[in-house]
Amino acid sequence: xxxxxxxxxxxxxxxxxxxxxxxxxxxxxxxxxxxxxxxxxxxxxxxxxxxxxxxxxxxxxxxxxxxxxxxxxxxxxxxxxxxxxxxxxxxxxxxxxxxxxxxxxxxxxxxxxxxxxxxxxxxxxxxxxxxxxxxxxxxxxxxxxxxxxxxxxxxxxxxxxxxxxxxxxxx
Numbered sequence: 001x002x003x004x005x006x007x008x009x010x011x012x013x014x015x016x017x018x019x020x021x022x023x024x025x026x027x028x029x030x031x032x033x034x035x036x037x038x039x040x041x042x043x044x045x046x047x048x049x050x051x052x053x054x055x056x057x058x059x060x061x062x063x064x065x066x067x068x069x070x071x072x073x074x075x076x077x078x079x080x081x082x083x084x085x086x087x088x089x090x091x092x093x094x095x096x097x098x099x100x101x102x103x104x105x106x107x108x109x110x111x112x113x114x115x116x117x118x119x120x121x122x123x124x125x126x127x128x129x130x131x132x133x134x135x136x137x138x139x140x141x142x143x144x145x146x147x148x149x150x151x152x153x154x155x156x157x158x159x160x161x162x163x164x165x166x167x168x169x170x171x
Contacts, residue, residue: 048083057071099159101161120150124147
């Protein structure tokens with residue numbers, strides 16, 4: 001099983017790196033890998049959300065007896081743990097491979113980063129829509145830019161920190 005997972009990891013890295021060549025001069029390698037794996041995980045999240053909302057929950061309220069959850073929120077709650085795990089695995093084994101932190105520390109810090117991203121989404125959407133009067137779609141686009149930058153920096157320098165996080169290269 002371990003050999004299989006290693007082969008899968010190498011295949012994913014080779015595939016991502018194959019598409020990196022045209023961007024070589026414009027985007028650092030790690031940033032490209034972050035975008036590729038994050039984009040893939042986001043697409044996976046949307047796909048799973050669609051499946052859970054339409055086919056698992058069949059667009060019906062999820063009644064747990066003590067609480068009833070609307071189908072769009074229930075789908076989010078069911079999909080979130082899956083894509084949280086896939087996002088962590090992709091970040092740990094594909095994007096930020098140089099980190100020397102223990103896995104459980106990385107996972108805890110990754111969780112804090114994700115919670116921070118959820119909180120920032122809420123805060124900035126409320127701010128842009130309700131306080132500045134921007135259209136919701138434009139507000140979501142601006143919020144996404146801010147949250148992606150936050151997430152990258154937090155994952156790079158906190159969740160998957162290396163001993164050389166702020167070292168300057170000579171040359």
